[in-house]
Amino acid sequence: MIPLPDSFLTIPIAHRGLHDHAAGRPENSRAAFWAAIDAGYGIEMDIQPSRDGVPMVFHDYGLARLTGQSGPIQQRTAEELSRLSLLGTDETIPTLADVLTLTAGRVPLLIELKDQDGALGPNVGSLERAVADVLAGYDGPAAVMSFNPHSVAALAEAAPNLPRGLVTEAYADSDTQMVPPERRDALRKIPDVDRVGAGFISHQASDLSRPRVQELKESGLPILCWTIRSPEQEAEARKTADNITFEGYAAAHPGA
Template sequence: MNNLCVAHRGFSSIAPENTMAAFLMAMERPEVQWMELDVQLSRDGVPVVIHDFTVDRTTNGKGLVRETDWADLQRLDAGAWKNRSYKGERIPALSELLDRSCGRVRLNIELKTQGDMYPGLPAAVIHEVRKRHMQNDVVITSFEPAALIEVKKLAPEIQTGLIIDARPGDLLTALRQMNCTFLSIEYTNVDKSLMNEMRSAGIRVMAWTVDDKTIMKKLAAVDPELMLCTNRPDVWELAFQETSSRFFRP
């Protein structure tokens, strides 16, 4: 089992998702070579790491991310909802995570947007990535094709990827039209035919989100190049150890 382990929103099964606590915990794990995160814009244009369009679920605040200034987002507690021991964790700026992860792990940066909700989001993320010369250390992904097209227009050197939760018949055509070289797909849609098709087209595939050890091993058996996105890097490690022991038992 050589499949790359991608920590979904950091080590989010233990620490509060998309916080520095979760990301730092993930980076301490030798099996984690990639991390996935979600980025939106504050009202004053700061790229911030948070999944939901509102702050309601993962902080002690209320309201839309895009209607809240960065100074106000910084004041919110983004940890106590998960566990009292994480009280005081904050919503990170993308810049902070890039600074801490540079040279340690690669990043799957999801542009969290719908339609024209965040017209300045691609440019803002690209600015932070280029500022740190991390173009080769990231892939920028989104459910929103227009956002990916904008990324390639502004930064053709950065890898982009489409996120989907189904498998349309014209998938490869769509990926080629957007110049995507990465596919992030819900794991139940992965099989050998998909992997063969994507490999032939030079497209890397990541399956999300897999926390079950048995499913991890089944997916690993489909293709060793399939990346596995998980909230549980510790379960990935168990799956790896069990698979390795089966092949290398004396």
């Protein structure tokens, strides 16, 4: 297990950057990341691969919601994706390398690799290796995570010295139904922490009372959570979580 640096536990983490569409800062955009840096927040971001295997900073599997284009992100090259407008703004889809250049070690980066198996299974590896390659020369606080334990295991092999964690949840929402029921039942119990050498979990905020989360906290494992959208939710989450991932408001800087 690689310990999570203290900055990930003391600096609130802006979900997909400090995004605000009305202000011209779409999620996972350079503008959203600049805003987070200026406000002194950490940054959470999502990674999907381009057709040519380049780690792109983008949440969805499909392009429609954020670009108005049809089809999956994996059907376009990095060069093609870099020309697509995000939500009709001047912002375009950045590569992970672009974001590392922009942040330059100034704030902690929490990097989520989206599942490439389709059912949180073992058909992964290429994106993990590509992300590890990009991060190899980065001089700044960075940690990687995924819902898929196989992805976290692949990251352990590709980047053994990089802090890594599991994204966890109750698996009760409709958007998780593509995952087979037996797989959801298994993952709900968070069984893979030791096997993959997870140094933290980032758990669904509405499910922080789960006994397994409490057990992990008592064992000393750092608990992050997602996604907090109000000061009231933040106050409740911090009863369990060591830190929050937030959006839609200005999270407090503890101790400030």
